[in-house]
Amino acid sequence: MDVTVIDTPQLGDRSYLIHDGQVGLVIDAQRDIDRVETLLDQAGVQLTHVAETHIHNDYITGGLILAQKHGAAYLVNAADDVSFERTLIADGQTVQVGELSVKAVATPGHTHHHLSFVVEHGEEQAVFSGGSVLYGSVGRTDLLGPEHTEGLTHDQWASARRLAAEAKEQAALYPTHGFGSFCSSGPATGANESTLGEQFEVNHVYTDDDEEHFVTELIANLSAYPNYYVHMGPANAAGPTEPNLEVPDSLDAAQLKARLEAGEWVVDLRNRVAYSSSHLKGTISFEYGNGGSFTTFLGWVFPYDRQLTLVGSREDVENAIRDLSRIGIDNPDAALGEDPEKLAPGATVSSYPRVGWSEVLTDRPDQETILDVRRTEEYETSHIAGAVHIPLHELITRMDEVPAGRLWVHCGSGYRSGVAASLLERAGKDPVHIDAMFDEAADAGLPMDS
Template sequence: MFRILPIDTPTLGDRSYLVHDGTVALVVDPQRDIDRVLDLAAAEGVHITHVFETHIHNDYVTGGYALAQTTGAAYHVNADDPVTFDRVAVHDGDVIAVGDTMRVGVLATPGHTFTHLAYALDVGGRQVAVFTGGSLLYGSVGRPDLLGPAHTDALVRHQYQSAHRLAGELPDDAGIYPTHGFGSFCSATQSEAAASTVAAEKRSNPALTKTEQTFVDDLLAGLDAWPAYYAHMAPANSAGPGAPDLSVPERADAEQLRKRLADGEWVVDLRNRVAFAAGHVAGTLNVGLDGGFATYLGWLIPPGTPLTLLGETVEQVAEAQRELVRIGIDRPAAHATGNPAKWAGSAALEAFPRATFADLAQVRHHRAVVVLDTRRDLEAAAARIEGAVHIPLHELLRRVDEVPDGEVWVHCAGGYRAAIAASILAAAGRRVVAVDDEFSRARESGLPVYFGGSPKVGS
């Protein structure tokens, strides 16, 4: 009996898959930290013989090449992808035998990229599943704009046609197994679904229920910014990245941390936002492990900047390293563990207040404060607090000087991005209050919230 086992990477919003018949296994779209795949295969008692890539990924560094090198598996990549490593070049229509009962059919499904592939799994003569990568997702499709505006219109139309090809050529009961769509910025929209079939997508997926032009118009209108590090992923993946080095980086004491900060390096505190606000080393930035750590750190940090990680435990630092190698940040310059007092040495700690939207409503009755909205453009366009200055978090480092003078109350949709922004502003010497609250509570707290085209302040 065959098994399809997902390997989730929730912080990046992706899934890889291990598929086996009890003896041999194939893997689809593995993440960089291949030890997870190897451990799962060992636990299942199977040998990995084939690795398949649906596309040259934009949101993470692949583990496919390293996994194939480690296991001796055949590494299947589209023949049209301009890679610099040896691979088994596959084409639309190819069928690959895996073991005695599994067959993998190659389907060209351009849209997320021009050379995107899907893989249909046949077991015992029956098509049971399709691994769709960034083409047909749960209630959505992969975004078509990652290759730049010159290609977006062509790709979104390819995406529509690819979705219809999958729906037309596969049986209704075939399972859909996408790589993206679980929070990844590679997905055009997000879904709460954990599983789906071709039949279910025919009923609910906009790519299969709308006319082509309506689908195109609606999808393009809903696209927002994607992380800056995406620009570096495709070149890395085209070069055949090796297995990561997850060994513990150099340890730094308080004096070394002060020097690294003085030299303009990034020293990142991995603790949650509540702990950071209560006390932290001056100049450090807070990107907590309890949220989209790799996504936001990778989005913000200038490429090549030396990075030091501060964690309460070695395990926290190791978790952060694992997250970072997935987006190509391979070796932190240093690390320290313990608590802020230890990291600061003889220096005093800094802190800033946390508050709710109800607190903000009260304070605006008796004094003027700056309200900084750090959500993305589409979020702010949908609903916004009157008088708020809007600077998306990913633009804040280069636009800090645009934040008006005075006490800054910084918010996002739920508190995580606001905490990062507050740490950036505090490191720049600003007086900040981090709003740690759900934006849905802003209006019920008495704040004037405008929707759509209503009045607003700031850019």
């Protein structure tokens, strides 16, 4: 059995190509399927099956279009209510993929109809657990609504034990989530590989023998997840199309200026240092290439009913189009270039201060607000004394709560505070971007509360 990991670090997820050297199966494909097709060509493998562990809530699947393009069977739980044709599969059913035996195991918890797949090739065995058992944790159980959360959390505890009964301890474990995805509900270990047996020793779903305690603790520690998740399940149930990954023709200066004047969503992809020093007023700073921050936080705050325009280098725009297609933000417009003066002559070019913690201590008058835009659980763990707290993902809807006067904005690393500073300026506020690690604030002399 050959297992190829298809990593999508921008979302913290993994897809898998599993084959016997001749024919293969793909599990939980991302929407940009050209990556999968390249691997199929390199391996010289025919794709005969595509499978979903569940109807995904954190990305748009490429499974349907991949199966259609290759004439492969598309394995989706028979209990899932979807609008497309698929090959029905249910708990306990086994499918032969060349020399591979693929068994579906019902593991509800992350969703009601979640499946894991136990794949065997001779004596070799692997478990593809989707959003069930992750490395050190399990998939979160609150994505289908609060009325389902407690029941699904009990299901998740039981499903982990079902997997333990269905597979060998030495079976390699391949989850879809848990590599930074907000679909993880607990303290993922950061491991890149594991076995089912290793999880018996390190994963709280196995080490906690008290089901009620596990359920209570998991629910108590669930935190906010991106707003764009609400769009993913319905899109996946409807049957996503193949994305258009082409870079569109660049807007001219007049078109770009008109969009800025109309208050449209124009996102500047340059790094936050360049943005703070010079940018077209009305743009929003989402630095491209900062791990998973770009896709996650743009998707978290972007209103899906609006047209998006990307501003930046051709390379950054091209990469951003691919990343955003994975969360259903399709066909953005683009203005190619990195010089604000040349992109829209006559438009207002602006800037705002960018500082570190030392400047906060020496240059900030006592009456000026420190605004913390981290998530609630981060703030509750530790925060600067007297800071006003509005999470980035709530900032647009709570702009009327932002204090008057100059605002010294920080987050955990400087990325989210850069986004927040641009949103504040766009709303007519006066921001100072604190581009520094929060963990260094106390050592720099900032007074802290917890």
